[in-house]
Amino acid sequence: MVNIKDVAEAAGVSTATVSRVLSNKPRVRAEVHKRVMEVVQSLGYRPNRAAQNLRSNSSKIIALIISDIENPFFQSVSRAVEDVAQEQGYSVLLCNTDENPEKEKICLNLLRDENVAGVIFSPTRQAIENLTDSSFLEMPMVIIDRHVSKLDVDNVVIDNVKSAYTITSHLLGHGYKRIAGIFGIGSTTGHDRREGFMRALKDHNIPPINDFIKYTNAREEDGFNTAMKLLQAKERPNAIVTSNSLLASGVLLAIRESQMAIPDDIALASFDDTTWAKLVEPALTVIEQPTYEIGHTAAEMLIKRIQDPARSNREVVLNTKLIIRQSCGCKKH
Amino acid sequence: MVNIKDVAEAAGVSTATVSRVLSNKPRVRAEVHKRVMEVVQSLGYRPNRAAQNLRSNSSKIIALIISDIENPFFQSVSRAVEDVAQEQGYSVLLCNTDENPEKEKICLNLLRDENVAGVIFSPTRQAIENLTDSSFLEMPMVIIDRHVSKLDVDNVVIDNVKSAYTITSHLLGHGYKRIAGIFGIGSTTGHDRREGFMRALKDHNIPPINDFIKYTNAREEDGFNTAMKLLQAKERPNAIVTSNSLLASGVLLAIRESQMAIPDDIALASFDDTTWAKLVEPALTVIEQPTYEIGHTAAEMLIKRIQDPARSNREVVLNTKLIIRQSCGCKKH
DNA sequence: GTGAAAGCGCTAACAG
DNA sequence: CTGTTAGCGCTTTCAC
Numbered sequence: 001m002v003n004i005k006d007v008a009e010a011a012g013v014s015t016a017t018v019s020r021v022l023s024n025k026p027r028v029r030a031e032v033h034k035r036v037m038e039v040v041q042s043l044g045y046r047p048n049r050a051a052q053n054l055r056s057n058s059s060k061i062i063a064l065i066i067s068d069i070e071n072p073f074f075q076s077v078s079r080a081v082e083d084v085a086q087e088q089g090y091s092v093l094l095c096n097t098d099e100n101p102e103k104e105k106i107c108l109n110l111l112r113d114e115n116v117a118g119v120i121f122s123p124t125r126q127a128i129e130n131l132t133d134s135s136f137l138e139m140p141m142v143i144i145d146r147h148v149s150k151l152d153v154d155n156v157v158i159d160n161v162k163s164a165y166t167i168t169s170h171l172l173g174h175g176y177k178r179i180a181g182i183f184g185i186g187s188t189t190g191h192d193r194r195e196g197f198m199r200a201l202k203d204h205n206i207p208p209i210n211d212f213i214k215y216t217n218a219r220e221e222d223g224f225n226t227a228m229k230l231l232q233a234k235e236r237p238n239a240i241v242t243s244n245s246l247l248a249s250g251v252l253l254a255i256r257e258s259q260m261a262i263p264d265d266i267a268l269a270s271f272d273d274t275t276w277a278k279l280v281e282p283a284l285t286v287i288e289q290p291t292y293e294i295g296h297t298a299a300e301m302l303i304k305r306i307q308d309p310a311r312s313n314r315e316v317v318l319n320t321k322l323i324i325r326q327s328c329g330c331k332k333h
Numbered sequence: 334m335v336n337i338k339d340v341a342e343a344a345g346v347s348t349a350t351v352s353r354v355l356s357n358k359p360r361v362r363a364e365v366h367k368r369v370m371e372v373v374q375s376l377g378y379r380p381n382r383a384a385q386n387l388r389s390n391s392s393k394i395i396a397l398i399i400s401d402i403e404n405p406f407f408q409s410v411s412r413a414v415e416d417v418a419q420e421q422g423y424s425v426l427l428c429n430t431d432e433n434p435e436k437e438k439i440c441l442n443l444l445r446d447e448n449v450a451g452v453i454f455s456p457t458r459q460a461i462e463n464l465t466d467s468s469f470l471e472m473p474m475v476i477i478d479r480h481v482s483k484l485d486v487d488n489v490v491i492d493n494v495k496s497a498y499t500i501t502s503h504l505l506g507h508g509y510k511r512i513a514g515i516f517g518i519g520s521t522t523g524h525d526r527r528e529g530f531m532r533a534l535k536d537h538n539i540p541p542i543n544d545f546i547k548y549t550n551a552r553e554e555d556g557f558n559t560a561m562k563l564l565q566a567k568e569r570p571n572a573i574v575t576s577n578s579l580l581a582s583g584v585l586l587a588i589r590e591s592q593m594a595i596p597d598d599i600a601l602a603s604f605d606d607t608t609w610a611k612l613v614e615p616a617l618t619v620i621e622q623p624t625y626e627i628g629h630t631a632a633e634m635l636i637k638r639i640q641d642p643a644r645s646n647r648e649v650v651l652n653t654k655l656i657i658r659q660s661c662g663c664k665k666h
Numbered sequence: 667g668t669g670a671a672a673g674c675g676c677t678a679a680c681a682g
Numbered sequence: 683c684t685g686t687t688a689g690c691g692c693t694t695t696c697a698c
Contacts, residue, residue, distance in 0.1 A: 003674095003675055003676085004675065004676065004677095005675080005676095013684075013685085014684065014685045014686075015675090015676075015677090015685090016677080016678080016684070016685060016686080016687095017683090017684060017685075019676070019677055019678085020677095020683095020684085023677085026683095027683055027684085028683070028684085029683065029684090032683085032684085046442065046445075046446050047446070047675085047676075048387070048446070048448075048674085048675050048676070049446045049447045049448065050383055050386035050387040050390075050392070050447075050448050050674085050675080050676090051387050051674070051675035051676040051677090051690090052675080052676060052677080053383035053386070053387075053676095053690095054381070054383040054384050054386075054387050054674090054675080054676075054690050054691065054692085055675080055676045055677050055678085055689085055690055056676085056677065056678095056690085057383075057690080059383070061426070061447075064427075068412070069402070069408055069411055069412055069415065070408050070409065070412050075402055075403050075408060076403065078402055078427070079401070079402055079403050079429065082402065082427060082428070082429050083429075086428075086429075086436075091426050091427075091428070091443060091447065092426065092427050092428075093394070093424050093425065093426050093427070094411070094415060094424075094425050094426070094427045095415070095419075095424070095425075096412065096415050096416075096419075103419075109379065110424060112379075113379050113380070113381070113382045114382045114383075114394075114424065115381075115382065115383050220608070249608055249609075249612055252612055253611075253612070274608075274609075275553070275582055275607075275609060276582075276607075276608060276609030276612055276613070278586070279582055279585055279586070279609055279612070279613050280609070280612050280613055280614070281613070281614050336690095336691055336692085337691065337692060337693095338691080338692095346668075346669085347668065347669045347670075348669090348670095348691090348692075348693090349668070349669060349670080349671095349693080349694075350667085350668060350669075352692065352693055352694085353667090353668085353693095353694095356693085359667095360667055360668085361667070361668085362667060362668090365667080365668085380691085380692075381690085381691050381692070383690085383691080383692095384674090384690070384691035384692040384693090385691080385692060385693080386674095386692095387674050387675065387676085387690090387691080387692075388673085388674055388691080388692045388693050388694085389674085389692085389693065389694095390674080
């Protein structure tokens with residue numbers, strides 16, 4: 001592998017000059033610049049990232065810490081992050097944490113060891129606490145999906161309370177009154193959505209039914225199990241709201257298993273407009289999150305912060321959209 | 334940040350000894366080993382990855398190069414890779430190539446610059462050609478999903494010909510005779526599946542209809558457009574096989590738009606058992622690929638190769654499973 | 667068994 | 683404007 005010294009010799013300059021040319025520093029004669037670039041070309045020189053990293057304590061890698069790449073929400077986010085990164089000459093390191101605070105910590109440590117340039121992180125509530133008195137915040141970081149007002153970090157989120165309020169109100173508007181809600185337990189997101197849900201009930205003068213409000217892990221099987229219990233109870237809900245698509249698919253399976261008809265027997269609405277939301281019948285009414293935009297914005301903010309660590313923190317709240325389809329449209333309710 | 338020198342001083346040994354202890358080299362007195370470990374603990378020392386990388390020309394990062402993380406097939410693969418990597422102390426660098434040979438090359442170059450320990454790669458046909466006379470194969474590499482018999486690399490695949498044969502035969506067995514096939518154009522995978530499709534027709538003495546055999550990009554919209562054309566033609570197919578789930582969802586949308594009933598008017602079968610395959614009605618008959626296992630196997634093979642570069646190459650062919658649901662079950666055909 | 671010392675390839679003072 | 687030089691933190695001969 002050809003190194004900077006080879007280039008320097010071939011171009012008849014010092015390594016320092018080569019380095020200057022390559023990092024577009026000023027104070028280099030145009031002619032020298034040109035000659036060096038030519039040699040770089042002809043020798044096919046590519047700087048050694050490890051050496052750059054060691055010397056400058058920073059790599060061209062940004063990390064994406066999410067709970068699970070198999071969650072459709074994060075797929076789109078990660079795709080966006082990748083796109084921005086690639087464009088700007090960064091690579092993306094992926095870490096799944098399964099909403100496990102222990103893994104989150106291991107991961108963060110590792111990223112520091114790797115000198116990553118920055119981190120895009122979707123933390124558990126637990127991790128948000130830990131972050132406060134850790135040195136992890138020394139890494140450029142933007143938190144996504146989860147709300148962290150108390151922390152001094154860049155933040156890209158949606159308005160979860162409002163979105164949950166909207167979708168619950170939609171159900172209420174169609175006459176559904178016995179609405180159950182299933183929310184993820186690991187994240188602030190689940191909490192916020194629950195709050196929006198509660199507020200909507202309150203504003204419509206519907207007393208909440210405790211047994212209908214569920215916190216659970218946010219996987220498909222949790223949605224299924226929770227829904228089965230709900231549907232087998234004496235007092236059934238006639239509508240269910242879920243706080244993500246994994247839960248929704250579990251609930252849908254449970255509804256099918258219970259031989260109930262959507263939306264006549266029961267309505268279903270969820271967060272996240274996945275591929276399948278429009279494919280099932282009746283198609284699912286959902287809150288669409290601007291997933292790609294979340295990732296895109298986060299990545300751009302991160303890179304800006306990397307370039308200017310002193311930059312003031314900001315919180316970006318992106319808009320969601322209620323997509324009305326047929327899963328909540330029964331006339332009789 | 335505490336470095337190896339700090340540890341050496343605190344333990345009253347040389348940096349060389351600390352290094353030996355940390356990499357579990359022999360020839361260190363047990364007592365010294367213990368003392369060093371204690372100091373490492375108490376000081377919270379963590380080796381600098383960049384320095385290790387520079388010195389030893391290899392990082393603890395493995396790369397995953399896939400065409401698109403938004404393709405469900407790769408999600409599961411990447412999850413598996415991540416799991417194995419994490420377990421073995423590696424991190425995963427993610428690269429999307431969009432089946433674009435140019436991007437593949439950029440990516441490969443970058444990975445070499447980063448001194449990644451190894452690469453798991455799902456290449457385009459183009460890239461497979463390029464690989465032959467490139468030096469990229471100097472990196473430990475395992476190729477997944479795509480077939481590369483000519484190359485001297487580790488390879489994890491399924492039997493695409495056979496799987497396509499199986500699912501096509503299933504359709505044929507249910508009396509469908511006018512079967513269209515939509516295959517991805519960028520990969521060897523699409524080719525092989527087309528071949529299995531053709532063979533099944535032949536073995537059942539069904540003359541293939543040229544207009545029913547389509548190569549296209551493998552995204553949802555391509556599936557939609559292709560299917561729309563197929564369905565609007567004078568001579569319609571009464572069954573469609575697609576070579577991945579993205580195409581399948583496009584086709585499904587087209588069928589819905591055309592107001593046709595599955596499986597009575599038209600049958601649909603596809604590769605890839607996604608979340609939604611069991612959620613739509615009628616549920617989709619599919620070839621299930623062992624996606625997680627593909628990723629898992631590939632990651633393990635890669636790590637073995639990293640540890641022993643002289644290891645002989647091997648090809649692992651994993652089994653697929655035909656999951657029969659209701660999308661191909663019409664009696665009248 | 668252990669230490670001293672030589673770099674890996676690069677960047678950033680500091681000189682000139 | 684450009685070269686010299688001193689490391690970044692680690693691993694790995696080579697001595698002892």
